[in-house]
Amino acid sequence: MPRSEESADPDASPDRGADSPESLQRPYHHGDLRRSILAAALEVIADQGPAALSLRDLARRAGVSHAAPAHHFRDRTGLLTAIAAEGYALLAETLSAADGLREAGVRYVRFAREHPAHFVVMFRPELLRTQDLELATAQALASHSLRSAVGSVPAEERGEDARLAGVAAWSLAHGFATLLLSHNLDDAVGERDPEDVFRALGEMLFRSAGS
Amino acid sequence: MPRSEESADPDASPDRGADSPESLQRPYHHGDLRRSILAAALEVIADQGPAALSLRDLARRAGVSHAAPAHHFRDRTGLLTAIAAEGYALLAETLSAADGLREAGVRYVRFAREHPAHFVVMFRPELLRTQDLELATAQALASHSLRSAVGSVPAEERGEDARLAGVAAWSLAHGFATLLLSHNLDDAVGERDPEDVFRALGEMLFRSAGS
DNA sequence: CGACGGATCTTGACAGTGACAAGATTGCAC
DNA sequence: GTGCAATCTTGTCACTGTCAAGATCCGTCG
Incomplete structure (x- = not known):
């Protein structure tokens, strides 16, 4: 299960852009969340079937909060x-x-x-x-x-x-x-x-x- | 959803009717729970698909506690x-x-x-x-x-x-x-x-x- | 006849899930 | 710039499957 590429390591690099206070490595807006989720969903379904699909899991893979997918797919x-x-x-x-x-x-x-x-x-x-x-x-x-x-x-x-x-x-x-x-x-x-x-x-x- | 509260007397157990407890609403032992659950499951699957199947719902239909099915089917x-x-x-x-x-x-x-x-x-x-x-x-x-x-x-x-x-x-x-x-x-x-x-x-x- | 062991069922708890509501953040049109 | 809508977050609720521990019942063997 390859995790999604971005997000990387949270606090591994000490000398980062100083102006960004504490957290939030990832931007508030994902950028292409809809596509991301679709891709992850296809992967899951392909090798575990639709029954194994979990919106929360997809959200986790995309690095967004659990309710984010709902905005793109409602359900x-x-x-x-x-x-x-x-x-x-x-x-x-x-x-x-x-x-x-x-x-x-x-x-x-x-x-x-x-x-x-x-x-x-x-x-x-x-x-x-x-x-x-x-x-x-x-x-x-x-x-x-x-x-x-x-x-x-x-x-x-x-x-x-x-x-x-x-x-x-x-x-x-x-x-x-x-x-x-x-x-x-x-x-x-x-x-x-x-x-x-x-x-x-x-x-x-x-x-x-x-x- | 029709409550299939049939509890049709199982003819499998031979000498049972004589001392059946009248005070209890339902006997502690269902009598034919395995068959009951299977039947209800088939009904649900037939018109809603396996994804809609819920063990707790089947238990409710059979009038038993939520964990009863596990004893017959494990999972x-x-x-x-x-x-x-x-x-x-x-x-x-x-x-x-x-x-x-x-x-x-x-x-x-x-x-x-x-x-x-x-x-x-x-x-x-x-x-x-x-x-x-x-x-x-x-x-x-x-x-x-x-x-x-x-x-x-x-x-x-x-x-x-x-x-x-x-x-x-x-x-x-x-x-x-x-x-x-x-x-x-x-x-x-x-x-x-x-x-x-x-x-x-x-x-x-x-x-x-x-x- | 009576106790006992195993099968059956219950109660209680826990983590995970989908869905909803309300708020935070962002980008964009004006 | 300002306001607004899209996007995302946080918090919550009811529900689910699963496990563990206890209650009840049954047949069997002493």
């Missing part, structure tokens, strides 16, 4: 909501750059591996303020990207129903990503690159050649 | 571990009764819908005592059931690798179940029976006819 729920919104925005961007449903799936899995904390929080509605505006718009954006990826599948490939193909692809990618993150596929994947494994799954689902 | 973690173990045992039983990978998938999804609390907790390793003996054996049992379902797929259906087919099926079922429980497929599924939808997905994955 624990607010913090998680902000993370989820950021996650959906990132995912939307990632997916929109993909052409073809297969590639979108691969990107979905890659996103989950590169942003595990975001990914985990995004699918825990009970921890979020689902009516939050920023979250809702980011969600809509991601949903749109996904839908357009589904639409790009040639008609003859996708069975009777495009929507069904979308659900299938999403389920496959989401299930694979989730099981991967919860270490349920460690044995099955072994040394191989998870993305390659997933590509093989995608080809089982959409049997044709093509992109 | 919050212990309680969740017990639930997960029960879940894996149930799942193993369910899967072992299926013939064919497709049917196993359907049963997997059904299990998730019928036991959402179990299902959710089973895949949150960070909340569990993963080295717990009961949990590990139940997990092994379920894993065995799943593996045998994979093995039952005729060779010509399952592409190059049985293990890959297993991962595909598991990912598809797990993803579908997860997205279903988190209400991400409400629109896509609509009025249809989720099991029917999933059957269609299964047929996309394993294109042949057969069982």
Whole structure:
């Protein structure tokens, strides 16, 4: 657990700027507290899950008082909501750059591996303020990207129903990503690159050649 | 929150009713506290998630003191571990009764819908005592059931690798179940029976006819 | 029949947490 | 510069999980 870089040692250096009376090495205003807290939160969530998240702990890491985070996120729920919104925005961007449903799936899995904390929080509605505006718009954006990826599948490939193909692809990618993150596929994947494994799954689902 | 002050007479203890003390509001011994707490916990988790679980609240619902649950489950973690173990045992039983990978998938999804609390907790390793003996054996049992379902797929259906087919099926079922429980497929599924939808997905994955 | 040991439950305490309110400090627009 | 709003602090409260020590009950063995 790397402590945050600043703050350093309190009174190790005797010959410091003389005009600063006694304490207060750190300025009253943190400068970028919001970002700081988000970063620390992502770190905690990534390796201990959202349940282990403590606002007071985040405040301590950032070197601010216990109530400081509340001003930026209002709530624990607010913090998680902000993370989820950021996650959906990132995912939307990632997916929109993909052409073809297969590639979108691969990107979905890659996103989950590169942003595990975001990914985990995004699918825990009970921890979020689902009516939050920023979250809702980011969600809509991601949903749109996904839908357009589904639409790009040639008609003859996708069975009777495009929507069904979308659900299938999403389920496959989401299930694979989730099981991967919860270490349920460690044995099955072994040394191989998870993305390659997933590509093989995608080809089982959409049997044709093509992109 | 409904106070489930049931205290339904446990039929487990045979000769009990004769000399039950009438003066006390509740007997010193609850009678079936472990089961009571488990039931209440499942209820809470099913509609608020594991994060909302409070041992003290469960104790209140069961009408016992705040420290009573600890004797049966040691920890919050212990309680969740017990639930997960029960879940894996149930799942193993369910899967072992299926013939064919497709049917196993359907049963997997059904299990998730019928036991959402179990299902959710089973895949949150960070909340569990993963080295717990009961949990590990139940997990092994379920894993065995799943593996045998994979093995039952005729060779010509399952592409190059049985293990890959297993991962595909598991990912598809797990993803579908997860997205279903988190209400991400409400629109896509609509009025249809989720099991029917999933059957269609299964047929996309394993294109042949057969069982 | 009676005592005793273990299982079950209670009471009390402690540290940690999220949330709120009220005050201190700072930067910025005017 | 002055005032104001954003930012951060301090103090507090109810609640939680966990531990320790005691009370009560049960089956069992003498």
